[in-house]
Amino acid sequence: MSLPKTLAEDVARNLVMVAKLIDEEPEKAYAYSRIALRLASRVAAVREAAGFAAYATQKYAEALAEFRAARRMTGSVELWPVMADCERGLGRPERAMAMAGEPEVQKLDKAGQVEMRLVAAGARRDMGQLDAAIVTLQSPELASNSVQPWTARLRYAYADALLEAGREAEAREWFAKALEADKDGSTDASDRLAELDGVEFVDAAVEEDEVTEADGDPQD
Known part of the structure; x- marks a missing residue:
């Protein structure tokens, strides 16, 4: 609202692209965030988006600077x-x-x-x-049976720490609990459970290539 209408629309388009690409193509999202930043560096939402884009590409010093700027602007x-x-x-x-x-x-x-x-x-x-x-x-949120947006990640982190500590049985229990709460696939708890159970995954494409090579003419 603080920008002229045409400029505001240009900035908004770039921020939409940041949001659209940040999970799958973070480098492209970062490039769009830099455009928005050049256009409207005094807008808190732009600084925040630039921070998350930098964070997604592991540019942590840059991300921290942008987050600090956004915080100064909003007080949040x-x-x-x-x-x-x-x-x-x-x-x-x-x-x-x-x-x-x-x-x-x-x-x-x-x-x-x-x-x-x-x-x-x-x-x-x-x-x-x-x-x-x-x-x-270990917290009330971890112990709660209520499933919240953070539940799967919290349980997963706990399971991962238990596994690193050599507490495999407990880790398996908590990976299972993480999977139970992970409705949108935000963790790889199912893969971690499979690993603990000794299940091996085979890349179907690689297997098909190997079969093709075995069936082919050795002199080809």
């Missing part, structure tokens, strides 16, 4: 967890842990607090504190 704390995860991406897990203890966390909604817990557990693992990571993930 909702980007706090992803900002902390950028610190992890930059090899600074201790900073992510420090952010997990800041007052901003208490201002997050439930989804944001769960996201912050996931980031903090990841930071613990980065620092080699596996037992502490497991404890960090």
Whole structure:
């Protein structure tokens, strides 16, 4: 609303492309975000979109700068967890842990607090504190039977930490629980379960090529 109509439409088109491409083609999404940023760098939504596009392409320093700019413009704390995860991406897990203890966390909604817990557990693992990571993930949200948008990822992270700690039976149980909650396929819990059960997947295309080669003329 702060931009002239034609410019606003140009910016909006680029932001739509960022949203459309960020999961499957993050580099293209990043390119569109840079165009939007050149057109309207003083719009918070543009800075936020640029941050997520940079984050998706593992440009963590750039992402962090954009998220900080968006936060200054809006005063919102909702980007706090992803900002902390950028610190992890930059090899600074201790900073992510420090952010997990800041007052901003208490201002997050439930989804944001769960996201912050996931980031903090990841930071613990980065620092080699596996037992502490497991404890960090143990929470009322993990224990709840209610399925929320974050449930599958939380259960998956807990299962993965348990597996790394050598607690295979417990890990299998929690991968199964993650799969149960994963309605949109946001995790590969089914594959992890299959691996634990000793199931091997065969690439059908590779297998077909091998059969064709075996049936062909050796002198071809």
